[in-house]
Amino acid sequence: MTKQKLVLVGNGMAGVRCIEEIIKLEPAQYEITIFGSEPYPNYNRIQLSKVLQGDTTIKDITINDWNWYEENHILLYPGETVVRIDPKGQMVLTDKGRQVDYDKLILATGSLPFMLPIPGAEKPGVSAFRDIKDCEKMIDYAKSYKKAAVIGGGLLGLEAARGLLNLGMEVSVVHLSDYLMERQLDQTAGQLLQKELELQGMNFYLEKQTKEIIGDGKVEGLLFSDGEVVPADLVVMAVGIRPNVQLAKDSGIPVNRGILVNDFMETEIANVYAVGECAEHRGTVYGLVAPLYEQGKVLAKAICGQETKAYLGSTVSTQLKVSGVDVFSAGEIFENEPIKTMKVFDDYRGMYKKILIRDGKIIGAVLFGDTSEGNKLLRLIKKGADIFEYTESAQSEQTGTSFVASLPDEEIICGCNGVTKGTIVNAIQTQGLTSAEQVKGCTNACRSCGGCKPLVTDLLEYTLGDKLNKADQKEPICGCTTLTRDEVVEAIREKGLSHTREVMNVLGWKTEDGCSKCRPALNYYLGMLDPIKYHDERESRFVNERMHANIQKDGTYSVVPRMYGGVTNAEELRKIADVAEKYAVPLIKLTGGQRIDLLGVKKEDLPKMWADLDMPSGYAYGKSLRTVKTCVGESFCRFGTQDSIGMGIRMEKKFERLSTPHKVKMAVSACPRNCAESGIKDLGVVGVDGAWELYVGGNGGTHLRAADLLCKVKTQDEVMEMTGAYIQYYRETANYLERTSKWVERMGLDQIKSVLEDKETRDVLNRRMDEALTVLKDPWQEAINSSDIRKELYETVKVPVDMK
């Protein structure tokens, strides 16, 4: 059977997403050709503002790279524009004179930025904000010019303005209406937004109509209809978009504002379809991504000849992607006669919430400041929910299984990977899953940020009910076994096991060789239980701990030498500078832990560089003591009450290289001003007059947590004793990869206190700690001294290209 020919005009998000759906449904039905005017593969246009704001590179926003087209046997013509369609002959013609026949044709030509037809609009310093080219132009201008004006105070304009601020420009935003984002926000929210953005540095000119872009040759400013002039070197027009329908119009395909389509995305011409921003469905043209994806799904099924639900239009929501400002809007947002509203306005904290109600049903919402309810409200609006459903859920703060039970199957549980409740429940039922870890493995939910894990756990409970018995709820250390951490550690101790492979054999691992989760964990537990006899398995270490350097995304490494307490001297700095020059280190950066990081080092150079540095490893890669950060303390600081530097150095020298369940960060401050940030460390020490306070379980990272006061002691020796006992207790009881912030919460602070209160227990813990410390050696020195290590780990085999 010969394949049918499918041609897509427009290589953007809507069209290519639809092709993805088609390939998923019928991988072999069509021979696919795509034309795109831009010289890039499909990229995420929504993220362009992030590129402009400097958070992201163009490569990061590519959705389908060149390989994807190749792998799916799609013929892509980038940088080539279709100029005419012959619907009778079923053929398209391009600007390069190419003719391609089709059996089915999808138009996904998107939108064009609307450029105000005012004098001066053709000047070189005037740009739209629509594609990569525009972004590059703005970035380029920001290098040589200072002043930017953005015409348009809507979503797009504000995102552009924020980006230009990040690029270091002075930004004026000109807007016709009397408040910002007037299509999505009401006046109150619009004004709150303006206040916030003014704080970020934007200038606003509201109720201003631009009459002309003035300047001799290049742009010099804007002239408003009231005669006022605003100087500008760059003008960005972000006043709106209009559907790109010229091609359809010229080819006799009926259009209104957009290309007219029915509920199956069919145009009025046979075998021609339209999807995305160029399509007009039931009088609406959408300019946001979610509806475009919904349309693409319907179209894919229609084109593959599969039965599909009709597309009935979408309820859209808006979120402004400007850092530090949370705005959400969905559904109808303007108050008029039959509509009632519920409002909460907290001027002090800058929070505003408005919910619009008609005939008792929620029909729209505006949120400012706190948008955490956005998804819930959007769902309620979509299903036309009764307002009581919202007020009741708000009152009871629904959680647990009753909450997940209330969610519809299509509700997205994992936002990062787009996994719905239906997909998860189905996987649990059909594949017999009983743990969150298994759900992650089968569905991708929880795979990225992990924020949805509680919901996934609730879904397990809700789906399995009584079948989810207590035995299944215990968390095995990985998918290779059903045993928990405690059971494994107990078995190692009891049976005297001494190798990871032995543990896996004796304890009946499901896999012969384990996985990337259990092997490092077993390696840690074995070493923790018998530090003297256990031979560390470097093949069971994660790359960073095997190589003693941090791997970077391009396969290079970073090197952080030890600087005890964050104190250095001229000689060390000179050595570091020399080494950086000698090995052409591309980036030198100060770390959060008061160290110097040399980034972008080639694997082969690592041992040589360490030899030249002649400093110990700073263990910035390890599940180990990372750093002891210190403040200046009594030797120089007028507030310092204690010798924080001396204390910190003493701690770092004692506990460096120690193997711990996860990384351990420490700090010593010499007064409660806490310049070393002891309050967010795994163990933080704060000097006060005549005493030291010890804080534990703090974390400044993923699981932000203020540390709890463990105890107050008088002398440096007591600090050392308490720290040793505390860290050893953590080493012996924590799960591998459990930070102290989680561990303290799991164990309970009181329990930890009661264990460490007892002098005898502390002595026993410290004895075991000292034993573990005796066997540690500097790994960089080991690599320098051993040609075997250098050869096995750091050398690359190179074969010259002229092969015989």
Next chain:
Amino acid sequence: MVEAIRYRIKVGEVNEIPKEIGKTVKIGPLEIALFRLASGEIRAIENRCPHKGGVLAEGMVSGDHVFCPMHDWKINVTDGKVQAPDVGCVKTYEAVIEDGEVIIIL
């Protein structure tokens, strides 16, 4: 009929390659991750994870699989297939041991 020319490239002695630790091998522009499995067998695959280009030679090797050091994708070193829930594959190369030498056949 034209027979494809195949190159046999010696990349070192098998004893020099530690078990379960990958070796980076550069042959001209090609970058290959070479593995000596726990079973003693040799495998060679492209040294780039299809996800974000992570260097697979530095990954943890378990049985027939290597875990990418970047985002923990699990890849079969024999057939190059990425394991569920991720999808994709990497190129595999023929590698043999002859007289104690590891030879990659291109």
